[in-house]
Amino acid sequence: MGRMKPLLPLGSKTLLQRVVDGLLAAELSPVYVVLGHRADEVAACLADRPVEITRNERYREGMLSSVQWGADQLPLDAPAFVLALGDQPDVPTSVIRALRAEWEAHPGSIVVPTVGGKRGHPILIDALYRPALRVLRNPQTLRDLVHAPETLRREVPVEIEGLFTDLDTPEDYEALLRSGRYAEESRLG
Numbered sequence: 001m002g003r004m005k006p007l008l009p010l011g012s013k014t015l016l017q018r019v020v021d022g023l024l025a026a027e028l029s030p031v032y033v034v035l036g037h038r039a040d041e042v043a044a045c046l047a048d049r050p051v052e053i054t055r056n057e058r059y060r061e062g063m064l065s066s067v068q069w070g071a072d073q074l075p076l077d078a079p080a081f082v083l084a085l086g087d088q089p090d091v092p093t094s095v096i097r098a099l100r101a102e103w104e105a106h107p108g109s110i111v112v113p114t115v116g117g118k119r120g121h122p123i124l125i126d127a128l129y130r131p132a133l134r135v136l137r138n139p140q141t142l143r144d145l146v147h148a149p150e151t152l153r154r155e156v157p158v159e160i161e162g163l164f165t166d167l168d169t170p171e172d173y174e175a176l177l178r179s180g181r182y183a184e185e186s187r188l189g
Contacts, residue, residue, distance in 0.1 A: 001167070001168070001169065001170060001173070002170055003170075004038060004041070004042070005086070005087055005167060006042045006045070006086055007041070007042065007045060008167070008173060010089055010176070010177075010182045011181075011182030011183075012182075014045050015086070015087065015089050015167065016033075016042065016045060016046065016086055017045060017046065017049070018089035018090065019084060019085070019086050019087075019088065019089055019091075020033060020046060020049055020051055021049070022084075022089075022090070022091050022092075022093060022096075023082070023084055023096070024049065024050070024051075025093045026082075026093040026096035026097060028082055028096065029050075030051070030052050030075075031050070031051045031052065032051070032052045032053075032054055032070050032073055032074065033046060033051050033052070033053050033054070033086075034054055034055075034056050034066045034067075034069055034070040034073075035053060035054070035055050035056070035059075036055070036056050036057075036059025036060070036066060037059060039053075039055045052073070054069065054070065054073045056069040056070075061138065062138065063141075063142075064136060064138060064140070064141055064142060067083060067133065067142055068133060068134060068136070070083075071125075071130050071133055071134070072134070074130075078127055079107075079126070079127050080103055080107075080124055080125060080126045080127055081124070081125055081127070082096060082099065082100075082122050082123070082124050082125075083121065083122055083123050083124075083125060083142075084121060084122035085121050085122070085166060087166040087167045087168065088121060088122075088163075088164070088165070088166045088167075089167075089176075090181075091121075091122055091163065092160060092163075094158075095113055095122070095156075095158050095160065095163065096122060098113070098156050098158060099111045099113060099122065099123070099124040099156055100124065102124075102154050102156050103124050103126065103154070106152070106154050107126060108126050108128055108152055109126055109152040109153065109154045110123060110124065110125050110126060110129060110145070110146055110151055110152070110153050110154070111123065111124040111153075111154045111155075111156060112146065112153060112154070112155050112156070113155075113156050113157075113158050113163065114155045114156065114157050114158070115157075115158055115159070115160060115161070115163050115164060118164065119146075119155065120163060120164035121164070123142075123146070129145060129151070132145055132148070133145055
């Protein structure tokens with residue numbers, strides 16, 4: 001990206017604040033935020049939110065190490081957890097609630113949202129998969145766990161255009177700004 005992605009402004013909030021606020025609005029608790037590069041600076045933008053900040057010292061190893069670190073920080077009695085990406089600012093609470101409802105109907109599963117048959121994030125992972133997640137090693141990814149033959153995977157179709165849009169490049173960010181989605185909020189905020 002060339003810039004500190006979690007701190008990119010989107011209207012009156014940063015990218016990461018938007019992600020966290022969406023999780024809090026969906027009544028997920030506790031919310032753990034796994035940080036790596038420039039963790040203190042990023043944590044400061046969340047100081048006024050009821051989240052648990054945890055630092056993955058192995059963040060240079062890639063996203064899998066952060067997913068594993070975050071899952072290891074959860075309470076042992078947590079029955080499941082939602083894995084949300086820090087660069088998807090507008091996941092509706094309805095999607096998170098739909099994932100939770102599907103998991104409640106089918107405990108022991110990993111629940112993935114789909115749009116037009118395409119799978120994406122956030123995903124809900126039953127605690128049964130924490131040991132399998134822990135033993136994944138590069139070049140494996142979370143996808144290897146989700147698509148393993150022994151995984152009970154449930155898919156929740158949602159009709160939300162742009163749900164899986166994330167911000168990976170400066171062009172992605174500029175396109176989101178040009179969309180005008182946050183323009184009014186910027187003027188008000």
